[in-house]
Amino acid sequence: MTDIAQPPATDRETLPVELVDETGQAVGACPVLEAHQQPGRLHRAFSVVLFDSEGRVLLQRRAAVKTRFPLLWANACCGHPAPGEPVVAAATVRLIEELGLTTGLTERGVYSYRADDERTGRVEHEWDHVLTGTLAHEVPRPDPAEVAEVRWVAPDELRAELRARPGDFTPWLTGVLDVALG
Template sequence: MVDESDAELIVLLDEDWNIAGTAPKVQAHHQDTPLHLAFTAYVFDEDGRFLLTRRSLAKRTWPGVWTNSFCGHPLPGEPLERAVRRRLAAELGCTAARIDPVLAAVRYRAVMDNGIVENEVGPVVRVLLDTPPVLNEQEVDSVRWLPWKEVLWEIDHEQTDLSPWSVVTIERLRDLGPEPWAWPMALPQELPPALRCPA
């Protein structure tokens, strides 16, 4: 299991999504969180079922909330695929057979009841696992596998409460079509500038 240091840096961005500096992740999320680079991952199995996860109660932001499969912050200079694999190992204790960017960049800003702000921009990736999840309980409380159309039905009928970034990204993914494995891949040149680096 990956044990990430509290000193991990996130990449700060300006309003054109260019690199504007770095900051320790543990200090960056507060009532005035600066815009920073992230990614949002959606794990599917070969039949198109989606892996929903419930954030650990130990998480500082949105504890106990159901959300997309996992998220992360690329380190300075870290290629997207490497960042996805690092966070997949840290949160779900497994590896990926396939990682596809399907949305080049989605921006979202959300505020918790206690005033802590999430303020991110980054790609959305589709992931196929090649080993079963082994949950890191500090990150993930529980999981559910659901057909994608059932996820959309639950959202449309207000049957589930999801993290605010999941609501935003799922609506963008809905526009790509009903079959997750038929979604086209995003173009590398459309990624935020900080991720247009060689692997």
């Protein structure tokens, strides 16, 4: 796939996110942009990991217009539920928006992390719900405003790539995989 750097139709930076405490309890809300500015505010997020029938993991390379960690490889889909919105419902919608895919999703656990993006000056400080799903024959149809390219990789190969070239991947991918692969 080629990277066509188009801004998304919705300004996702203005959407609300749910702020949480260190136990994941809701404590307020703010816009996405505010949550991701230094020093970062802990907020609810989700990461979707998709597998195919061979057990391979679907990766996406984030679009160049992403405000955090652009052009790095990540899990299939990430996002933020609106305050009070069920995580699986929000992830289901985002999966359609980013990759044109639908599948049943199961929550596997939470990965909480903080990561600074030196290139953009933004920060991720997330209480990240890790969801998994399996695709039978569906083919990703990435939105070029969200996704530069996609690829399938076996988990063992992916772990080797993460060790050899960590700078090619988002800082949350290893932790998300640990939860997803249990």
